[in-house]
Amino acid sequence: MDLDTPYRLDPQVSLRPEEFGALAYHFGNRKLSFLKHPDLLRVLEQLDTEPSLGAAPESAGISPRRWSSFLKALETLGIVGDDSCPYLRPWSPRSHRLRHARWWSTSRRASPRRSA
Amino acid sequence: MEHFKEGLAAPICLTWELTYACNLACVHCLSSSGRRHPRELTTEECFRVVDELARMQVFYVNIGGGEPMLRRDFFHVLAYAESHDVGVKFSTNGTFLDAAAAHRLADMDYVDVQVSIDGATADVNDLVRGEGSHEAALAAMRHLSEADFGPFKVSIVATRHNIDQLDDFKALSDDLGAQLRITRLRPSGRGVDSWEDLHPTQAQQRRLYHWLLERPDVLTGDSFFHLSALGEPLPGLNLCGAGRVVCLIDPVGDVYACPFVIHDEFRAGNVRDEGGLPGCGPTARCSLRCGSPAIPGRARAAAATTPARAGAWRRSSSWASTSPTRIRSASTARPMRSSQRSQWDPSVRVPMRRVRVDRSAPGRRWIARVRARLCRWRSRDVGPGEPSTNSRPASRNNRHV
Ligand SMILES: C[S@@+](CC[C@H](N)C(=O)[O-])C[C@H]1O[C@@H](n2cnc3c(N)ncnc32)[C@H](O)[C@@H]1O
Numbered sequence: 442m443d444l445d446t447p448y449r450l451d452p453q454v455s456l457r458p459e460e461f462g463a464l465a466y467h468f469g470n471r472k473l474s475f476l477k478h479p480d481l482l483r484v485l486e487q488l489d490t491e492p493s494l495g496a497a498p499e500s501a502g503i504s505p506r507r508w509s510s511f512l513k514a515l516e517t518l519g520i521v522g523d524d525s526c527p528y529l530r531p532w533s534p535r536s537h538r539l540r541h542a543r544w545w546s547t548s549r550r551a552s553p554r555r556s557a
Numbered sequence: 558m559e560h561f562k563e564g565l566a567a568p569i570c571l572t573w574e575l576t577y578a579c580n581l582a583c584v585h586c587l588s589s590s591g592r593r594h595p596r597e598l599t600t601e602e603c604f605r606v607v608d609e610l611a612r613m614q615v616f617y618v619n620i621g622g623g624e625p626m627l628r629r630d631f632f633h634v635l636a637y638a639e640s641h642d643v644g645v646k647f648s649t650n651g652t653f654l655d656a657a658a659a660h661r662l663a664d665m666d667y668v669d670v671q672v673s674i675d676g677a678t679a680d681v682n683d684l685v686r687g688e689g690s691h692e693a694a695l696a697a698m699r700h701l702s703e704a705d706f707g708p709f710k711v712s713i714v715a716t717r718h719n720i721d722q723l724d725d726f727k728a729l730s731d732d733l734g735a736q737l738r739i740t741r742l743r744p745s746g747r748g749v750d751s752w753e754d755l756h757p758t759q760a761q762q763r764r765l766y767h768w769l770l771e772r773p774d775v776l777t778g779d780s781f782f783h784l785s786a787l788g789e790p791l792p793g794l795n796l797c798g799a800g801r802v803v804c805l806i807d808p809v810g811d812v813y814a815c816p817f818v819i820h821d822e823f824r825a826g827n828v829r830d831e832g833g834l835p836g837c838g839p840t841a842r843c844s845l846r847c848g849s850p851a852i853p854g855r856a857r858a859a860a861a862t863t864p865a866r867a868g869a870w871r872r873s874s875s876w877a878s879t880s881p882t883r884i885r886s887a888s889t890a891r892p893m894r895s896s897q898r899s900q901w902d903p904s905v906r907v908p909m910r911r912v913r914v915d916r917s918a919p920g921r922r923w924i925a926r927v928r929a930r931l932c933r934w935r936s937r938d939v940g941p942g943e944p945s946t947n948s949r950p951a952s953r954n955n956r957h958v
């Protein structure tokens with residue numbers, strides 16, 4: 442993953458806050474994952490406004506000591522499951538448009554879309 | 558897995574029985590389905606339940622019954638759930654899954670389908686599920702694969718009579734591009750009556766265990782954790798999640814901590830109550846404390862099938878916030894599912910398909926007849942006297958009998 446590019450939570454991923462952190466459910470492959478720290482949830486929730494992945498832990502107020510472990514966790518999330526269903530996707534205005542175009546044109550089998 | 562023990566903000570695996578009505582009357586039916594209950598949730602109330610599920614962020618709900626497709630508003634409920642980001646996995650006997658329904662389902666993104674059969678051949682299947690049911694289920698599966706639905710599930714309850722057909726089931730589901738899912742027979746509902754005739758023998762359980770170990774692509778859910786004592790645990794949820802991970806909403810809206818121990822003692826409330834579904838959380842949590850994950854094999858199996866006496870109040874946190882005054886102590890609880898006793902309210906209309914339901918089917922005489930048939934089958938096939946793995950269930954929770 443490229444720390445300098447912005448990443449977004451895949452629109453098919455739903456996060457549910459829990460005492461231990463959060464549950465993340467991917468509607469694409471119906472897989473459930475555990476985020477084992479509440480801070481990780483905070484980082485993910487703020488990701489939408491981050492200019493880059495690398496900046497996310499800092500702006501979520503995570504102490505610099507822990508940045509590397511957070512980035513590692515984010516990186517794992519980026520590749521969790523099969524390649525077609527990662528939790529995080531690199532974001533650019535262009536990729537955003539393209540992705541939407543694909544969702545509307547393909548069937549549930551190829552790429553299930555999340556109705557907004 | 559650790560987190561499950563501590564409790565969650567909301568259940569993950571929620572079963573929702575949409576109706577008691579069923580066109581079939583399987584001898585093993587754990588929900589004793591047959592007739593619809595007069596006070597089943599209306600369409601509007603179903604929508605409210607979906608709203609609450611969405612608010613609680615329950616990611617998906619397992620819809621069963623009864624035969625859920627018998628409800629005329631079935632597709633409306635599906636569509637409503639989908640548009641509220643609540644995924645649906647539902648189970649059907651396939652009778653009403655025609656080509657049109659299959660196409661409608663194929664168009665839905667967050668709907669997974671499971672078709673139930675209990676025998677690879679009509680004779681074995683129809684013994685349990687009734688005449689013609691094998692053909693109906695196969696037709697439904699063909700419709701799904703012709704509609705290009707994608708991978709659906711074929712669900713089998715392992716019984717003494719179909720365990721020899723495991724390879725046939727696998728071949729069948731592979732042919733259809735489906736996933737095979739095998740569950741354990743549970744002694745609840747009519748499954749209590751047919752238990753002696755249907756439950757797999759010890760030798761069969763052992764065979765099943767090894768068969769499953771060799772085929773990790775066959776789904777089992779939590780269903781075989783009692784076999785883990787034979788060695789390596791099978792993948793799946795290996796603990797009892799009652800009131801923490803799992804939960805059941807029955808057709809009249811009663812909420813139970815566990816879909817397999819449906820007993821008034823473990824009724825946590827009703828979705829029609831003031832607090833709605835979230836309000837049932839803490840009661841569900843405290844009413845059932847069974848199946849410590851550390852109990853191996855047999856005891857664990859017993860814990861999973863026998864209602865444990867209510868134990869400690871786990872924690873005061875709930876699925877959502879609610880006052881603890883709603884918690885009823887187990888000793889004052891009534892002995893049976895209360896939907897058995899509820900009154901007929903003619904003003905409530907649940908839209909149902911009109912089908913001819915064999916009214917006598919869930920009756921005792923009928924069950925006795927099928928049992929006799931099964932007994933003859935057993936003496937022909939397996940030979941009597943093989944000891945069972947599970948002891949006879951301690952609880953009976955029949956309804957509609
Ligand atoms: C109660 S049915 C409801 C949905 C639908 N009518 C059907 O048959 O699929 C849900 C599932 O439970 C299974 N089942 C029924 N009785 C059972 C029992 N005693 N133990 C375990 N599973 C059972 C059925 O085979 C079916 O796959």
Ligand code: SF4
Nearest residue numbers: 579583586590623650
């Ligand atoms: S298991 Fe059989 S009787 Fe029970 S609900 Fe399903 S189809 Fe109906």
